Amino acid sequence: MQGAIFFTSKYGSTADYAGWIGEATGLPVFDVAQSTGDPADYDFLVVGSPIMHYRPSIRRWLRANADHVRSKPTILFTVSGAGAGLKLDGWLADSLPNSLLSHVEHVALRGRWRREQLGLWHRITLLMAAMVNRDPQARKDELEGFDYVDRDSIAPIVERVRELQAAPVGG
Numbered sequence: 001m002q003g004a005i006f007f008t009s010k011y012g013s014t015a016d017y018a019g020w021i022g023e024a025t026g027l028p029v030f031d032v033a034q035s036t037g038d039p040a041d042y043d044f045l046v047v048g049s050p051i052m053h054y055r056p057s058i059r060r061w062l063r064a065n066a067d068h069v070r071s072k073p074t075i076l077f078t079v080s081g082a083g084a085g086l087k088l089d090g091w092l093a094d095s096l097p098n099s100l101l102s103h104v105e106h107v108a109l110r111g112r113w114r115r116e117q118l119g120l121w122h123r124i125t126l127l128m129a130a131m132v133n134r135d136p137q138a139r140k141d142e143l144e145g146f147d148y149v150d151r152d153s154i155a156p157i158v159e160r161v162r163e164l165q166a167a168p169v170g171g
C-alpha cells in the first residue's frame, strides 16, 4: 500500500520527526499548513501533531479529513512535553471525536521548546499553566523549556509503516 505523512508543527520538532519518518520509509511528507498533498491519494496515513494547550494542533485537519481517516489505516503521532500515559490519553479524548480516536493507532513522542523561541503570548500561557500545575517536573518544563526529542523513538512507527507498505491494497 502507498502512504503519506501529514503534519503540522509550530516550533519544528514535529517537522523533524515527520522528516525522519519520511527518510526511513520513503513516504512523502506534507505540511498541512501548505495545503499540498491530498489524503485521498493514499491507502494509509501517518499524521503528526504537537500537543499545545492540552490539544493536538492538527485537530481541525483531522475533522476536515475525517472520512479519509476513518476509511484508511491511520497512525497518529503526537509530540508533547508529557510522555505516553493517562494524561495525554485524556487530552486526546477531550479534543477528538471517539469515532476518529478509536480508529487511529496513537504513538506518543516527546518534543522540545526553548524560551528564546517563544512569542510573548506563549510565554504568558505557559507561565499561567505552570502556576496551577501540581506536577513539579511538568511545572519546571513549563517554566524553563526542555528537549526530550529522541530520533530513535520513531522506531515503532517505522516498523508499522513497513508492515502497511508490504500489505496488498484492500487486503
Ligand SMILES: Cc1cc2nc3c(=O)[nH]c(=O)nc-3n(C[C@H](O)[C@H](O)[C@H](O)COP(=O)(O)O)c2cc1C
Binding pocket: 008, 009, 010, 011, 012, 013, 014, 015, 050, 051, 052, 053, 054, 055, 079, 080, 081, 082, 083, 110, 111, 112, 113, 118, 122, 123, 125, 126
Ligand atoms: C505554548 C505551548 C503550549 C504547550 N502545551 C503543552 C501541553 O498542553 N501539553 C504538553 O504535554 N506539552 C505542551 N507543550 C509542549 C509541546 O508539545 C512541545 O514543545 C512540542 O515539541 C512542540 O511541537 P513543535 O516543535 O512541532 O511545534 C506546549 C508547548 C508550548 C510552546
